[in-house]
Amino acid sequence: MTWWNGTAGIIDLGNPQARDWYTGNLRKLMADYGVDGFKFDTRFFDDRCATTGTLTPQDYQKLGADMTDAFDQQGAGIRTHWGSQRYGFVIRAVDADTTWDGLRTSLRRASAISANGYPFVETDMIGGSNSMPPPSREVLVRWAQAASLMPLMYASTSPVTTVDTTTGKPVAYPADTAKLYADAVRTHAKLAGYLKTQVQQAVKDGTPIxxxxxxxxxxxxxxxxxxxxxxxxxxxxxxxxxxxxxxxxxxxxxxxxxxxxxxxxxxxxxxxxxxxxxxxxxxxxxxxxxxxxxxxxxxx
Structure with missing residues (x-):
C-alpha cells in the first residue's frame, strides 16, 4: 500500500503470529534502546487488504487499539477513529495549515473532539503541518500560546530554525521567537497540578478538560x-x-x-x-x- 511516507506493508494484527512478531520487535526496541513509547502514525487496515478468517475491516480498529494499549502511550500517539474513547489515548486533530486559518481550525477541531469524549486532546503540531511552508513568527508564537492552555502541547516546528519542505531552503526565526515560545511552555508547566486534577476527573466521569x-x-x-x-x-x-x-x-x-x-x-x-x-x-x-x-x- 502507499501512504504519506511512501510504499509500505501493514502487519495483519488478525494473525496471531504476525501480531506477536510485530510486538516482539517493538519490545526489543524498548529493551535495547530505552524507547519509552511509540507513535503509531498510520492505519491498521486498508481497504485493499484482505482480512483474516471471519474478521471484518471494523474489527481491525479494535485490534489496533488493543495492541497499542499494551504500550506506554504517554506522550506518544495513535492514528485511530471513533469508538476508542474508553482507551484514554491522546488524540490530536488532523494536520492543519501553517496559517491563521489553520490555527483556528485546529482549535475548533480539538474542542469538538474533546466534547465528544476524547478529553486528552492537543492541536495539530504547533505551527501546523511541515508539508507546507513554515508558519510566520506570529503564527508560531500564537499557536504555542493557544496550545499552552490545552491539556497537552504537541511541538514540531523549531522556533529557532527550520526548513521549508516545499523549497528545501532553511528558515531562521528572529532571536526572540524562541523566548516567546519557551514562555508559552512555562505557562503550560504552571498548569500541571491543575491539569492533573482535571485528568482525574475526566477518567472518573468523562468530563472534558x-x-x-x-x-x-x-x-x-x-x-x-x-x-x-x-x-x-x-x-x-x-x-x-x-x-x-x-x-x-x-x-x-x-x-x-x-x-x-x-x-x-x-x-x-x-x-x-x-x-x-x-x-x-x-x-x-x-x-x-x-x-x-x-x-x-x-x-x-
Whole structure:
C-alpha cells in the first residue's frame, strides 16, 4: 500500500503470529534502546487488504487499539477513529495549515473532539503541518500560546530554525521567537497540578478538560457562536490571540474573574473590548470561586 511516507506493508494484527512478531520487535526496541513509547502514525487496515478468517475491516480498529494499549502511550500517539474513547489515548486533530486559518481550525477541531469524549486532546503540531511552508513568527508564537492552555502541547516546528519542505531552503526565526515560545511552555508547566486534577476527573466521569464555554455557562447564549475562547477545566477561561493583531474582544461569563496579566478582578457578564494582547501576552482569566482557582491565581 502507499501512504504519506511512501510504499509500505501493514502487519495483519488478525494473525496471531504476525501480531506477536510485530510486538516482539517493538519490545526489543524498548529493551535495547530505552524507547519509552511509540507513535503509531498510520492505519491498521486498508481497504485493499484482505482480512483474516471471519474478521471484518471494523474489527481491525479494535485490534489496533488493543495492541497499542499494551504500550506506554504517554506522550506518544495513535492514528485511530471513533469508538476508542474508553482507551484514554491522546488524540490530536488532523494536520492543519501553517496559517491563521489553520490555527483556528485546529482549535475548533480539538474542542469538538474533546466534547465528544476524547478529553486528552492537543492541536495539530504547533505551527501546523511541515508539508507546507513554515508558519510566520506570529503564527508560531500564537499557536504555542493557544496550545499552552490545552491539556497537552504537541511541538514540531523549531522556533529557532527550520526548513521549508516545499523549497528545501532553511528558515531562521528572529532571536526572540524562541523566548516567546519557551514562555508559552512555562505557562503550560504552571498548569500541571491543575491539569492533573482535571485528568482525574475526566477518567472518573468523562468530563472534558477543554470544552466550549457554553458547557459551563449554558444560559449565556453569547457563547453559542464563540469559537475563539474555551474553558480549561472549571476555573480557567482561555482567550488566546488566534488571528493577526495585538488586541481582541473577550466575552466574560458571569461571575468574578482574575486577570493574571493585569492582576485585576473583572466583573463578568460583559465583553472586554480591545483587550491589549501584544505578542508576549496570552489572554486568560481565572474564575474566582471555582475549584482550583486559588492555586491558579497564585501560579499564573
Amino acid at each position: 477543554m470544552r466550549p464555554v457554553y458547557f459551563d455557562f449554558p444560559a449565556d447564549h453569547r457563547f453559542d457562536t464563540v469559537d475563539d475562547e474555551w474553558m480549561l477545566g472549571p476555573a480557567l477561561l482561555a482567550a488566546p490571540m488566534i488571528k493577526a493583531g495585538t488586541a481582541r474582544d473577550i466575552a466574560l461569563p458571569s461571575g468574578l474573574w482574575f486577570d493574571p496579566h493585569t492582576k485585576r478582578v473583572e466583573l463578568g457578564g460583559r465583553t472586554l473590548h480591545d483587550y491589549a494582547a501584544p505578542l508576549d501576552t496570552t489572554p486568560m482569566f481565572v474564575r474566582i470561586g471555582a475549584p482550583g482557582w486559588t492555586d491558579l491565581a497564585a501560579r499564573l
